[in-house]
Amino acid sequence: MRLDPRTKLLILAVTSVSVFMNKSIAVECVLAGIPLVLLSVSGNLKRMLKYAAFFLALLLIQLFIVPRLPVTFGGIVYMFAVYIRKLLPCFMLGSFLIATTSVSKFLAAITKLRLSKGLTIALAVTLRYFPTMREEWASIRDAMALRGISASAAGLISHPIQTMEHVYVPLLVSASRISDEITQAAITRGIEHTGERSCIEEIAFSFADLLVVIAYAAVVAGMVYAGMKGVF
């Protein structure tokens, strides 16, 4: 199934707003379920399973573990479990967008939206940066391991500020250098041409886009209904 990049952006935007307006767990499961389906049909089964397990774990923590904890501690766990879980659908759609969209297709689709050239280029460079960030992160983690600094969750909890500093400083420096280099390559290859862009691949709305848009319209409707009736 191939979705138009514009559809992917639209559902990402709808999801980002919905997850915070929504109060119903049933609707939240649907909001998480659709990206899971999208990930699995686009061949990212492993990633889909990871996200699904994480979502389920956080849901079970809220439903079964938090009620058994002392109130203050339970409150902290509740906050983490619920807020991270609410963000998961956005992360999933983001990773779906990055994994399945080539920059050239993305550019061709969003130039049709007639956004400003600067914004278009910034979006494209950002999209292109993520896979590289993963490589950079792997090498920073190696470097930390050799210095005996832990980049694990345990390290993050015991020395949060220190660990974040050790990750962010090298990552930010490499990010600014890499995005600079990508931008230079882009402009010397004529990305600033003002005419309409072409694309070697077909870009058009398809039946799949229609299905997804209908599904999301239904989710939004369901959310409004659930909000009024106070559904679980």
Added chain:
Amino acid sequence: MNLIIRSGECVLLCGPSGCGKTTVTRLANGLIPHFFHGNLSGQVNVNGMDTRETEIAALSDAVGTVFQNPRTQFFNTDTDSEIVFGLENRGIPREALRFRLDELTEELHLSELRGRNIFELSGGEKQKIAFSSVYASAPDVLVFDEPSSNLDMKAIGELADLIQQAKISGKTILIAEHRIWYLMDIVDRVVYMQDGRIASDMEASAFKALPEADIRRMGLRVRDLSVSESGGVKTIAADGLLSAQKISVRLGGRNVLNDISFQASRGEIIAIAGVNGAGKSTLARMLCGLQKNGSGTVLWTGKPMSRRLRRKKAYMVMQDVGHQLFTDSVAAECALGIKAPNKDEIDRTLEKVDLLAYKERHPLSLSGGQMQRLAVVVSDICGKELLVFDEPTSGLDLKSMEEVGILTRSLATQGKVLLIITHDIEFMMRICTRILFIRDGEIVKDLSGGQKEKIVRLLRGEE
């Protein structure tokens, strides 16, 4: 400076680091003044266009640029879209795109690279795609900014062929480069820069006729690999301090390393050479205890080391040294992760590598060579005894390369075991005491002393 390059000429810009050659390439492709701002006086004309007055989009039609880092010049995940990326920017209709793609495949022999995932390509293949993508838009001028820095010998050979082909088809070519040996039969003219000025400008034949001593004095790398004098020939008592036994690694259903065994002694400087993808980095990661899914034993003074112990004993100086400096000052960097840092010892160690004066500076504000030395200081303070360098001399001029040589030699004298992943023949010949040549995950040659010369043929794939 004044420089005129005639149509169809192929010019090499060379000179020590910081001489301004990259700046000249940026003037030619319009990144200065359109991307890098600053005070620009004078005039630059490319194909009759004043670069200051012309939009960069129009300049990009006339000038194509291939950059140094293969990882940061592509935009798509698949090669086909990447090759036509520039044409898409110009709104060329789909049918014409397909036609041009097939035409290029023929002309540049790309059939093996069509329809592939770029993230799975080697550095050399990525660079070839970058070249094809630039070439696809048929610019009259091609600019190269240190295009070979991250490539192995075979890939450099292929790059040389591509540049040759571009020259034959009448392109005007400007190449800024430290490694000059592969360009000697291609360029027409050599412009040597120093401190932002053109120090000499000569025909290629005159440049080739210069005596070797002049080239050294100019701070340039060798013009011919076979003249790299062999140094580092020193008898070292074999103590078998480090011993790797039957190391194998399987990744993604492929044997990346296959039953590798070797021994290394204190004071050795061992080059690990081989084409990209031969398994050099995986071997290094294995020895440092960073690689999961490996089998085999790594022994230190005869005792097997667990992965955790290897991470304590070993250190890797990365190609991107910035990734391993975490704090906001040189002094803090040295004390990081140490329970009771000894200030005097830190000062002494910094003094040894001329970094004491930079104690309060932010590590990432240092020069590349200084960052490299800081990483080494850190490894010393942490008591690391096995040091692995990943491409420590890529993109370095003669002087900086020699400085890395001095650094590694002094570490070897201190009794550390050094392994150096490198493509740099000059460095292997002059500094390393031994070369392990790896092919398809196996050590196929272990060269030392006079045998080291064989590495050139091995890396070219001729043996």
